[in-house]
Amino acid sequence: MTTLTEERTTTGKKLERRAARARRIREPRTDRIFLFCIYLLLVVFLVVVLAPLLYIVASSFSSPEAVSAGRVRFWPVDVSLRGYQAVFANPQIIQGYLNSLFYTVVGTIVSVTMTIAIAYPLSRRTLVGRNVVMTLILFTMLFTGGLVPTYLVVQSAGLLDTRWALIIPQAIGVWQVIIARTYFRTAIPDELVEASQLDGCGDLRFLWAVVIPLAKPMIAVVALMYAIMQWNSYFDALIYLKNPDLFPLQIVLRNILILNTTGGGAVDASVVIQRQQLADLLKYSLIVVASVPVLLIYPFVARYFTKGILIGAVKG
């Protein structure tokens, strides 16, 4: 008997406590501990991602002697700009930088134009044949001819060792076509097309005067995607280019950073050591110089990038 009543009171108390917990606005202690662990976890993520970046940046602003002696951690030692001076005194790097700028600007313009030219017609519901074309385009995502067959096409098109080899073979991204087409379909109401047609506006004029201004945010995202891809790519240059004057920055980076070819013959021991030290330092500064353009613009586009991923995620 007594145990039964006791049990009843304890369950009653439990219920009461639970009710009180539900009413309470403050979080229970276990939750607060859990939240603390989550913050801790996020700090770990932050530190792990940030540490190598900080190390590189700190080294790039240090003196060659400090870098070679391995004295740099996460803060510059003997602050100097000699690494950057060496970077900007290197004609190879400057040439690569300018080439990359050219490829990025021209490549992006070509890519965006081509993407809109194919994506907009495919977004129009009254266009017969659009599903066939779309299927043909999507199929290229599933199956490719491969490296050598593509190389042979580029070769027979006479693009080898020309600037166009980096722009034309990669001009259209299927992913970007899907994003653009989905955007055109969802953001441009059919009523707008019908109204413009009643007013005697042709398809091309409608595209130019209505669709493109309305689709500016999407076009910006697609353009930035192409631009970042073009700036960061090196594979096409590796296989299609032989002439060093045409090399984009990434190939120059590979030659200097990974293959360790800085050039210049040995003179005497002290000069060699100095040169070796400067070559070490130059790598860090070069990494910073090469990544800064992309890292400067990405916080502004990160938001749209996310949106782009999501637009592309809706089935085309």
Next chain:
Amino acid sequence: MATLTTVRPPAGETPGRRPRRRRERPGIKGFRRSLARHWTLYLLMVVPLIWFVVFKYIPMSNAVLAFKDYNVIKGIWGSPWVGWLNFDLFFHNPVFWTLVKNTFVLSLYTVAASFPLAIVLALALNEIRTGLFKKTVQLVTYAPYFISTVVVVSMTILVLSPRLGIVNEGLGFFGVPAVDFLGNPDYFRHIYVWSDVWQTTGYSAVIYLAALAGIDPALHEAARVDGASRLRRILHVDLPGIMPTAVIILVLAVGNIMAIGFEKAFLLQNPLNLSESEIIATYVYKTGLLNADFSMATAVGLFNSVINLALLLIVNVIAKRITGNGLWS
């Protein structure tokens, strides 16, 4: 192709939704009418379509090279047929199993490491209130995604360098002698995978964060009223909420296992770690473009493409079973 949501817009148009609008009519007649009406749009598509034919479909037909003994003078179509000889040679090449194994292990390891971590990061970010800290973590973890592969590999080499690298310095602090990480094949896979995790986790988390934002807040409130702790809400509300997205992403990743990129493996390669770092893509590049054995390289590439296509098709069936929705319609 890739879908992250399970929402399927109706195929074509919804019939009867707008009865006034003239619908497309299939067949030659419908096409002629459409051509007359939209000829400028068709004209607009011509150049991109030629591009697709030249740079995507002609290479596909060029893949016939795999069954031929390529001769530069005779050209692709004039070269003599050799049937399955190139494939035969490749399958009996001792390097074959090494390549397949390296490719598979490297991609599976990458998926196994990066898939759960992205979910963990997204769940953790979702738990804390919007503020400066959350924004900072998101922005910083997202940043490496925008850095080029060449730079990431260079950073990896510098950080792990036996002479100057900060990792070896840290090890030296504990009395461990310097390790030549890149010269030892045992470390190659770990270096490859964890530098990849470093680069892409923040980016991958974005997709899950979007899925988490789509979860009905009423579910969380109901769980709170019922006295569910934060951990329980993550396990019973958040995780089931992102499950469809996670399944699709996992399935896609598995389907693309043979399509593992050339760039990074090639850049991290050196003669010392070749036994682990040589994958199909790098082998194709070396035989095809460096040794100019076009037919063999095409055969290996074709083998890779076919396996990849088969994997994608299988995976699509599985995805349909699990989520009731394929990767593509």
